Amino acid sequence: MATRLDGLPTYVAAESVTSMREGLLRVVIIESQVLFAKALAGIFSEDAEFVVVSDLRAPDESGLSAAKPHVVVIDLDGQPTDVAATLGACVAGAPDARICVLSMHLSSEMMQRCLNNGAEAYIVKDISPSELLRAIKTVAGGQSYVDPRVAGGLLRRRSLNAGKPDIMELSAREAEVLKLIAEGLANKQISVRLHLSEKTVKNHVSRIFSKLNISARTQAAVHAIRAGIV
Amino acid sequence: MTREPAAARALLVERQPALVPFFRDTLERAGHADVIASRSTSATTLRRVRPDTVLIGPGSADVRPLAAIRRIRQERPSTRIVVVAYRADPVWRSVALAVGADAVLGPDDDRSTLDAALASGASGRVRNLGMRRTS
Structure with missing residues (x-):
């Protein structure tokens, strides 16, 4: 107000x-x-x-x-x-x-x-x-x-990463989605868990893939594990 | 004892420079002729400044306000202590009042409340503020 x-x-x-x-x-x-x-x-x-x-x-x-x-x-x-x-x-x-x-x-x-x-x-x-x-x-x-x-x-940090994708580039919501991907949830399950539409989750997943320069959910899970968010 | 407002001295403890002009102006409008801004509430500072009022601002969490309040109360029993806090945690407020603060303002308190708390310090009188010390 x-x-x-x-x-x-x-x-x-x-x-x-x-x-x-x-x-x-x-x-x-x-x-x-x-x-x-x-x-x-x-x-x-x-x-x-x-x-x-x-x-x-x-x-x-x-x-x-x-x-x-x-x-x-x-x-x-x-x-x-x-x-x-x-x-x-x-x-x-x-x-x-x-x-x-x-x-x-x-x-x-x-x-x-x-x-x-x-x-x-x-x-x-x-x-x-x-x-x-x-x-x-x-x-x-x-x-x-x-x-x-x-x-x-x-x-x-960027210098240390030397051009590698950085998980810190993700927004808080994207990090949350990544964590659930790493736990094995499908988009529909993530949408229910986060009270989002499935389309919104798909958009988040697409941005995560782009930012991390990956193309598969298993790669996303590896990133999440390495970053310690699961 | 009633002090003359013109003689009132205030110690302003605020570590965020952006807040200092506002609190200085507010203290002066409340009748404090001398406002000394400091990052310290040490006994040495208190003996040097001899404040009638100490205002601990919201950007001073790292001065450990509760310890500061207790120290000020020990050094200057009649000094009015006004604390402006970021959080409105009622337990913290109660503790701050119990260890010696005269008024604790939270995020919802506006300028008129601060004015009232500080004017009481300048005149040496304690007004019936809702969050004043009761013991």
Whole structure:
């Protein structure tokens, strides 16, 4: 459910932003901690290029859709642990927006998972306000931003893999499907287990095969076993 | 004892730089003339700053808030301790209040609640806040 940032001069309804303040970067903040949301909004209010159009406690497709943001800033720390579902809801509600993840975790694995699920930025929360604004502008301008401390870990892992397919390229949902493939389940059984349609499962399987550069379920199972997910 | 609001000093313990300006501004609006931001709640820091209020922000989990609250209470028995936590776990809140916090705010608490908690610290009075310490 959307809550307005009452008292903050930059918060105005999305429709009036469209008509009155063309050219500004419209930002939606998704933050479970009310006070942190206000602190973030305060940072954006210091920069004339931004306008915070909505403040959500959790990804809300209708709220995001109504706000028509250019940028979605989401603090993952207060959200459910299913990164794919959380970011998937952001993408569904604001398909044209750039999604910037805030996290307290200096983790290249978490960063990779976020990037695989639609994020364009992974920002660790010990960032300064000025650097945060710079990062968001970078992303709004069409580039990506990752915290350089975790980017190093990602580059090292990719270097070690030397072009081999990496199971970390899979989204959380794809990893879940891979685990069930390795357990010997057919697509129909997986669809029942995960409450998905069989067609959706087929799509997941197809993406898994593509990402891992394989063509058979037995190869998928081998990958899953090697990665320790079964 | 009632303190003059203009003399109130606050120690702001928050490790996320993005949150510091917001909490500093809130403390100042609540009547704290001096706001000292620090990553430490050590006895040395407490003796140097002599805060009337200590605000422990949500980005300070690694300072071990419960240990910090206990240390502050031992060093500064009359200092008001306000904690803003990421989680609303009622057990954790109860423990934080039991070891000496005056107010513990969770993710649903808004700015007016924080203002009320901090204003009490600035004036030296304890207001009847819903989550205040009762013992």
